[in-house]
Amino acid sequence: MTADDWIAHLQLMPHPEGGYFRRTYTAEWSIPTEVLPNRGGARPVATAIYYLLKGSQRSRLHRLKSDELWHFHADSP
Numbered sequence: 001m002t003a004d005d006w007i008a009h010l011q012l013m014p015h016p017e018g019g020y021f022r023r024t025y026t027a028e029w030s031i032p033t034e035v036l037p038n039r040g041g042a043r044p045v046a047t048a049i050y051y052l053l054k055g056s057q058r059s060r061l062h063r064l065k066s067d068e069l070w071h072f073h074a075d076s077p
Contacts, residue, residue, distance in 0.1 A: 001074070003054040010050050017060040019053040039065055 001009070012020035025048035033042045043066070053059060 003052060006052055006074070007054075010052075012050060012052055015051065015059075017062055019051055019057055019059055021049045021051045023047060023049050 006012070007020050010022055012022045015021040025046070027045040027047065029045045030042045031045060033039075036043060
């Protein structure tokens with residue numbers, strides 16, 4: 001399958017940092033705003049997304065506000 005096939009199949013949307021994504025999970029529990037100063041509001045305890053970069057696309061450099069786990073599917077890192 002091509003990147004465009006995966007984007008259509010997984011119903012991915014453009015991601016603000018580059019590439020394409022779709023959120024697949026959001027935890028019921030959230031961490032309240034007052035516990036997370038300078039984080040832009042309450043945040044779910046956990047989320048999961050599909051994320052795809054096409055060919056020579058790059059993700060914009062950014063500072064992480066939370067831990068991230070990466071899993072590679074159907075290709076190499």
